[in-house]
Amino acid sequence: MVSDLSVLLTDRQGQPYSLTSERIKHLEYLCESTRRDIVDTLYKIGRGHAGPSLSMVELLISLYFEELRFDPSDPKWPDRDRFILSKGHGSLGYYAVLAQRGLIEKRELDTFESLGSRLQGHVDSNWLPWVELTTGSLGQGLSYAVGVAIAAKRQAKDLRAYCLLGDGECQEGNVWEAAMSAAKYRLDNLLAIVDWNNLQGGVTLEVMPSLEPFALKWQAFGWHTIEINGHDLQAVLQAYHQARQTKEKPTVIIARNIKGKGVSYMENKVEWHGGTVTKELHQIALEEINARLSELSQYADEKYGRNHG
Amino acid sequence: MANWKKAPIREALGKTLVELGDRYPQVLVVNADLRNSVKSIYFMEKYPDRTIEVGIAEQNMIGVAAGLASLGFIPFAVTFARFASKRAADQISMSVDYCRNNVKIIGAYAGIFTGAQGVSQQMIDDTAAMRAMPNMTVIDTADVHEVRSALLFAAEFSGPVYIRIGRDEWPVVFDETYTFELGKGRWLREGSDVVLLNSGILLPYAVEAAELLESEGISAGVVNMPSIKPIDAALINDISRNVGAIVTLEAHNVQGGFGSAVAEVTAANYPVPIEMIGLRNEYSESAPNDALLEKHHLNPPWIAAAAKRALDRKNRLRC
The missing domain is CATH 3.40.50.970 (Thiamin diphosphate (ThDP)-binding fold, Pyr/PP domains)
Structure with missing residues (x-):
């Protein structure tokens, strides 16, 4: 039975659609499937940033299955939307999403961080054409996205720049330099998304100079701000929609997330920034994820998702 | 002059x-x-x-x-x-x-x-x-x-x-016809005893130093090399082989700059005496240009003195 959430949105092409619970369930299924790939790769390779990858899964699945305009057969299609993963250490999660979307093969995940692999430890545009900018030296992605957005406006191109930042990354002064310039140029074709998971590199954010009040900071810099639970797919899609409707200023989505989301022993645990899982811990993670996948299995079929043509 | x-x-x-x-x-x-x-x-x-x-x-x-x-x-x-x-x-x-x-x-x-x-x-x-x-x-x-x-x-x-x-x-050393060439140095003045190899703003002082040296009977060439990377290794090798003494000039610290780039080429191919004109691992200060030229030994007499040191080392090596 098709149940309507009575949420009317427009997609990236400007076409209206009604967000159904089936569509959300399908995305949830894709998220859990992606989490399984992350955990499997982490176990096989023995390395990777699990926490920062798991926290951004809903944000990225929503982007790549519902939001971004791109040509799956041509990563360098000139009019594509640009997605910049400024938090380059989220590489494992990003690659798993690309694999879920069919842009790379799932078996390529097994090459993660190995010699000659396109899947470098931090995302790398010299190796993988889907990557717009090599990142990992934090704080630089938003400036690049600002340049893209200015260039797109100058060329009257209907392309949007999307930039995903980490919360800890926002301690970099470069981020706020970029924020100032985005407001000056009224870049309503720019969306920043902050994966706020409240932990960084093995400590809580409380140890650090405070970024709060975070939303007020962005507002003071001239941005439209949207705060959501970044694991709530409906909220994520509505936020993307709202960002597109916001004119004359850039938008930032502050996604209050859980680091390590979806694996009980990793959630909100500082020690799961990087690291690996033992065979036993891998099994526990798989059982948790597989249980959710089986609950969602009736929504696995892509007929429940957006028609990708 | x-x-x-x-x-x-x-x-x-x-x-x-x-x-x-x-x-x-x-x-x-x-x-x-x-x-x-x-x-x-x-x-x-x-x-x-x-x-x-x-x-x-x-x-x-x-x-x-x-x-x-x-x-x-x-x-x-x-x-x-x-x-x-x-x-x-x-x-x-x-x-x-x-x-x-x-x-x-x-x-x-x-x-x-x-x-x-x-x-x-x-x-x-x-x-x-x-x-x-x-x-x-x-x-x-x-x-x-x-x-x-x-x-x-x-x-x-x-x-x-x-x-x-x-x-x-x-x-102004050049004229409107000047064309920069990537990876190419250019002779401004031929010389057989020593070559003043310049990159950047000290070029006129290199030319003046060569004139000074000529008045003392020393044949000093002047080569301008704006392209630091890529560098004209072929020309540097020619100079090393055929002249055998080099003075580099740059408005930059001599550590890590143009002189170092030249030395990397000579060291790998044909080592010759090199004297480096530039900031001698020191910072400068605020003062009129003439005062700074003198303070940092960037003036033609200092360049000529460096050329003589390079030439002297060349001659001792060849004895």
Whole structure:
């Protein structure tokens, strides 16, 4: 039975659609499937940033299955939307999403961080054409996205720049330099998304100079701000929609997330920034994820998702 | 002594940026304030819509330029060399050099002759930082004509470029026909005892030093080598083999700069005595240019003395 959430949105092409619970369930299924790939790769390779990858899964699945305009057969299609993963250490999660979307093969995940692999430890545009900018030296992605957005406006191109930042990354002064310039140029074709998971590199954010009040900071810099639970797919899609409707200023989505989301022993645990899982811990993670996948299995079929043509 | 006509170098920068704007619709200028100092104000006045102003935020200037380049623009990021290079060194490394984004970084006020403003407005270690980046083209400029030609080259060239440019009224060595060539040095004056190998703004003093040496019966050649990276290794090897003594000149610290680049070539191929004229592992200060030339031993008599030391070592080696 098709149940309507009575949420009317427009997609990236400007076409209206009604967000159904089936569509959300399908995305949830894709998220859990992606989490399984992350955990499997982490176990096989023995390395990777699990926490920062798991926290951004809903944000990225929503982007790549519902939001971004791109040509799956041509990563360098000139009019594509640009997605910049400024938090380059989220590489494992990003690659798993690309694999879920069919842009790379799932078996390529097994090459993660190995010699000659396109899947470098931090995302790398010299190796993988889907990557717009090599990142990992934090704080630089938003400036690049600002340049893209200015260039797109100058060329009257209907392309949007999307930039995903980490919360800890926002301690970099470069981020706020970029924020100032985005407001000056009224870049309503720019969306920043902050994966706020409240932990960084093995400590809580409380140890650090405070970024709060975070939303007020962005507002003071001239941005439209949207705060959501970044694991709530409906909220994520509505936020993307709202960002597109916001004119004359850039938008930032502050996604209050859980680091390590979806694996009980990793959630909100500082020690799961990087690291690996033992065979036993891998099994526990798989059982948790597989249980959710089986609950969602009736929504696995892509007929429940957006028609990708 | 040569009686040099002088012309203001930063005016050449400002005017050439406008010329680039006229010639290439893809050229944009990215400013980080200082447009009045580096004369990119001329471009802004003629092409306000093609001027991106990020304020005093050089890291952002470089990142924005990289993003602009990714959609086919040719951004010239223009500010003082200190801020254009090392203030944003990692942004240049990651977002421009490694990714080979087509960004042109213009380090004006390079060296120490920057209007008696002191160390914070001078730059003596930008060549060292920029030439250590694997994909970067690094150019130093001697006069207004070389500035113009190097900028024209950069607009045509695909890939990241860093250009050092001075500031002040400065002797004009070349004329309008001068053409910069990537990876090429050029003889200005033949010489068989020693060669003065110059990159950048000390060129007129190299010429004067060669005249001094000639008056003392020493045959000193002068070679200008604006292209620091790639460097003209073939010409350096020729000089090493056929002349056998070198003096390098640069308005930069001798550690890590042009002299070091020359020494890397000679050491690997044909080692010869080298004396290096430049900042001797020291910072400068605010003072009139003449005073700084003397303080740092950059004047023709000091250059000639260095040439004699190199020549003396050559002769002792060959005994």
